[in-house]
Amino acid sequence: MKAIEIEAKSALHKLKRRGLPYKYDLNIYRGCSHGCKYCYGESSHKYLGNTDFNKEIYVKSNIIEVLERELYSSKWKGDIINIGGVCDSYQSIENNYKLMRDILKLMIKYKNPIIISTKSNLILRDLDLIDELAKHTYVNIALCITSSNDDVSKKVEPGASLPVERFRALSEISKTKANTALHMMPILPFLADDEDTLETLVKWAKESEVDYMLTGMLYLTGGIKKRYLSFIKEDYPKYYVPYCRLYPKGGADKDYKSKIHGFLAEMRKKYNVNNNYSKALPKKTTNI
Numbered sequence: 001m002k003a004i005e006i007e008a009k010s011a012l013h014k015l016k017r018r019g020l021p022y023k024y025d026l027n028i029y030r031g032c033s034h035g036c037k038y039c040y041g042e043s044s045h046k047y048l049g050n051t052d053f054n055k056e057i058y059v060k061s062n063i064i065e066v067l068e069r070e071l072y073s074s075k076w077k078g079d080i081i082n083i084g085g086v087c088d089s090y091q092s093i094e095n096n097y098k099l100m101r102d103i104l105k106l107m108i109k110y111k112n113p114i115i116i117s118t119k120s121n122l123i124l125r126d127l128d129l130i131d132e133l134a135k136h137t138y139v140n141i142a143l144c145i146t147s148s149n150d151d152v153s154k155k156v157e158p159g160a161s162l163p164v165e166r167f168r169a170l171s172e173i174s175k176t177k178a179n180t181a182l183h184m185m186p187i188l189p190f191l192a193d194d195e196d197t198l199e200t201l202v203k204w205a206k207e208s209e210v211d212y213m214l215t216g217m218l219y220l221t222g223g224i225k226k227r228y229l230s231f232i233k234e235d236y237p238k239y240y241v242p243y244c245r246l247y248p249k250g251g252a253d254k255d256y257k258s259k260i261h262g263f264l265a266e267m268r269k270k271y272n273v274n275n276n277y278s279k280a281l282p283k284k285t286t287n288i
Contacts, residue, residue, distance in 0.1 A: 001033055001055050003093055008060040011067035012081065021281050022080040022115055026067070028099045030058035032087040034119055034159040037231045038186055038218055041086045054159070057093050064102045071110045080113045080138065080282075090120035092159060104129035113138035113282065117183065119145075119160035121169040127176065134177035138282045142181040142214075143170040147192035148200040155235050156188065171208040179280045180210045186218035189246055190239040193260055202267040211280040213273050215264055217257055221250035 013025045032041060035054040042053040060066075070076060083089055089100050104126055107114055114133070116123070123130075123141070133139050143166045147153050153163050161169070174180045182205040187193055205213040220228055225247065233240045246252050268275055 001057060001093065003057055003059050003096075005059045005061040006030075007062045008066050010070070011060075011063055012070050020082075021277065022082040024079055024081050025085040026081050026083045026103075027085065027087050028060050028063050028083075028089055028103065029087045029091065029093065030060075031056055032159075033057060033091045033093065034088055034157055036119075036157045036160070037228050038156070038188075038220075038224060040222075040224060042223070042227070057091070059093065059097055059099075063099060064106065067103065068106055071106060071112060078110070078112055080115060081107075082115045082117075084117055088118050088120060088160075089116065090118045090122040092120075092122075094120075094122060101126055101129060104133060108133045108136065111136045115140040115142070117142045117144060119143070119157060119166060121161040121165040124169050124172055127172060130173065130178055131176035139178040140181065140280065141170075141173050141178050142183045143167070143173075144183040144185060145170075145201060145204065146184060146186065146188055148197050148204070149192065152188070152191050156191065156231075167204045167208060170204075170210065174209045180208070181277065181280070182208065182210050182213045183216075185214060185216035187215060187260060188218055189252065189256070190242060191236065195263060198260070198264055199267050202264065202271050202273055205273045206271040211274065212277045213268065213275055214277060215261070215275070217252055217260070219250055220247050225250065 011026055013027070015023055015025060031053050032039070033054055039053075083103065089103075094100055106112075108129065118141075130139060130141065145163050145166050146156065148163050150162050150164075153160065160166075170180060170182060182201065184201050202213065229240065229243060232243050246256060251257075267273075
């Protein structure tokens with residue numbers, strides 16, 4: 001993996017999409033070493049040219065200075081910031097740069113609410129700062145877990161922490177004052193959509209005492225479909241034709257989605273797991 005240091009002109013990116021519990025994204029890296037086969041970020045970063053999205057990671061070396069300038073500005077209203085919405089802030093390169101510790105210290109200084117989503121148990125390194133920030137403002141930490149099977153995870157998300165490592169990280173974070181969530185996003189047809197896997201992940205949500213669990217189907221839009229199906233054809237050839245049938249376009253067959261969502265609803269009811277994230281939001285964001 002190659003690190004390429006760059007200087008950022010701005011730290012916070014205002015989103016155009018409505019209906020989210022946040023208006024701003026903060027990504028400290030461009031590129032991600034997790035190598036998720038379904039990654040939408042790779043397609044959205046075509047402007048970087050011929051860069052290998054998973055092996056050439058751009059590091060915003062001045063991100064701390066730029067972010068503080070924006071948080072200090074009288075124009076900043078203390079909105080919730082979503083950290084790592086495109087490129088995971090706790091990917092392996094963070095072991096060396098440790099930018100997230102300084103980011104969290106800034107958030108503590110300005111008492112700014114945040115949301116963090118990750119597939120890495122490296123986040124446990126910053127448990128002290130997460131807990132400190134949560135004493136002052138809204139903090140939501142989500143661990144994305146798409147399978148309970150190590151072999152599947154190693155192929156589909158080769159650079160991410162193993163599923164049980166993410167589950168254990170989530171359990172530890174739930175002991176802090178932060179809100180926590182388990183994101184089963186995306187649901188992987190044929191690879192991790194059997195009843196045992198789906199029930200296991202709902203049980204993990206219950207056992208780690210998360211505030212809510214969100215699930216979402218796999219979508220194969222844009223350049224994702226060609227890349228993902230190529231992976232399936234090579235690593236899981238017996239599922240290639242079934243995938244092509246299930247995904248005539250970008251979304252899965254309606255009957256399939258209804259079946260999966262119906263079973264998950266049964267499991268959430270069985271284990272009393274909430275799937276309404278708005279209940280975990282501060283009141284001022286519920287009308288976004």
